[in-house]
Amino acid sequence: MSSLITEHPAASAEQALAHFSQRLRFETDCSDVYHSQQAGQVDYVLVVVRNATAFAAGHVPGAINLPTRTITPERLAAFPANSLFVVYCAGPHCNGVHRAAARLAGLGHSVKEMIGGITGWLDEGLPLAQADEQPAATTTVTSCAC
Numbered sequence: 001m002s003s004l005i006t007e008h009p010a011a012s013a014e015q016a017l018a019h020f021s022q023r024l025r026f027e028t029d030c031s032d033v034y035h036s037q038q039a040g041q042v043d044y045v046l047v048v049v050r051n052a053t054a055f056a057a058g059h060v061p062g063a064i065n066l067p068t069r070t071i072t073p074e075r076l077a078a079f080p081a082n083s084l085f086v087v088y089c090a091g092p093h094c095n096g097v098h099r100a101a102a103r104l105a106g107l108g109h110s111v112k113e114m115i116g117g118i119t120g121w122l123d124e125g126l127p128l129a130q131a132d133e134q135p136a137a138t139t140t141v142t143s144c145a146c
Contacts, residue, residue, distance in 0.1 A: 026113060027113050027115050028114055029114065029115050030121045030123075030124045033046065033086065034126050037062055045064065045083050046062055046063040046088075047063060047086065047087045048060070048087075049068045049089050049097060050067065052067070056130065060118075060128065061128070063088075068096060068099050071100060071103045071104060071107070076104075076109065084111070084112065086113075087100045087112070087113055088121075089118075090117050090118055091116060091119025092115070092117070097113050097117060
């Protein structure tokens with residue numbers, strides 16, 4: 001008798017390699033962002049797509065606030081055309097990050113999602129920054145209103 005896991009056969013190794021490699025083209029995670037920052041290898045623009053109030057309450061250090069509705073060609077003109085944008089929102093329960101990523105890609109920009117968002121960042125035990133950019137060990141997360 002098959003388990004719920006093996007009820008549907010696993011993909012071949014070649015299919016799994018293609019699938020998971022493809023996902024890495026669209027996603028990064030909180031740990032990779034943090035370790036890139038710590039190593040001084042920030043070759044991307046980290047973007048919070050939450051509203052200004054949520055941004056001020058707590059965000060990943062080094063992130064800029066660019067709510068989805070403000071992502072316009074005019075706002076993006078301040079960045080080099082080949083910039084990679086890494087976007088995040090509240091967490092896995094919020095699709096605001098997907099709307100922002102779609103808007104960025106629709107405007108011709110490279111984009112990845114930081115999976116987990118603020119929730120994932122805090123789950124990793126990583127500090128948030130507040131509006132004054134001083135890291136805070138813990139912050140109450142507010143609604144993203146994205």
